[in-house]
Amino acid sequence: MTIQEFATLTGLTVHTLRYYEQIGLLDQIQRAASGHRIYQQQDLLWVAFIKKLKATGMPLREIQQYAQWRKQGNTTLEARQQLLERHADALQQQLAEQQAHLAALQEKIAFYQQELEKQRLI
Numbered sequence: 001m002t003i004q005e006f007a008t009l010t011g012l013t014v015h016t017l018r019y020y021e022q023i024g025l026l027d028q029i030q031r032a033a034s035g036h037r038i039y040q041q042q043d044l045l046w047v048a049f050i051k052k053l054k055a056t057g058m059p060l061r062e063i064q065q066y067a068q069w070r071k072q073g074n075t076t077l078e079a080r081q082q083l084l085e086r087h088a089d090a091l092q093q094q095l096a097e098q099q100a101h102l103a104a105l106q107e108k109i110a111f112y113q114q115e116l117e118k119q120r121l122i
Helices: 003-010 014-022 041-055 060-072 074-121
Strands: none
Touching: 003 014, 003 041, 014 041, 041 060, 060 074
16 A cells, blocks of 8 residues: 555554654565555554554654564564563553542532532522
8 A cells, every 4th residue: 555545544644654664663664666655454553553652652762662672573572571561550650640630520520519509409
C-alpha cells in the first residue's frame, strides 16, 4: 500500500510517517522501483503498537530504544521486556493516582448533590 493509503489506515499523517522513518521507528519499509514506499501488513501492526505506547505516555526516546532493540532481534528480548515492565509499572501508578483524583471529585459532587437536595426540601 502507498504512504497515503497507509496514513489513512493508521490515522497518522504522511509527515508523521516520514518523521518516524527518519528517527528510526520505521526503518525497513520496502520501496518500489520508483522509490515510493510500499507498506505491508506487519508495518500496520508495528505502527499500531507504537500508537499504543504513545497513548500510554511512553516518551518517544523510549519508543526509539524499544525499536532499536526490536531491530537487533531475540538477543534483546529481556531488555525489551524490562522496558515495557518499567513503563507498565509507571502507568499503573498513574492510573492509581487518577483513580484517587476521580474519587475526590466524586466525593465533592456527592456533597453538592446533598446540599442541593437539602435546599430543595426547604
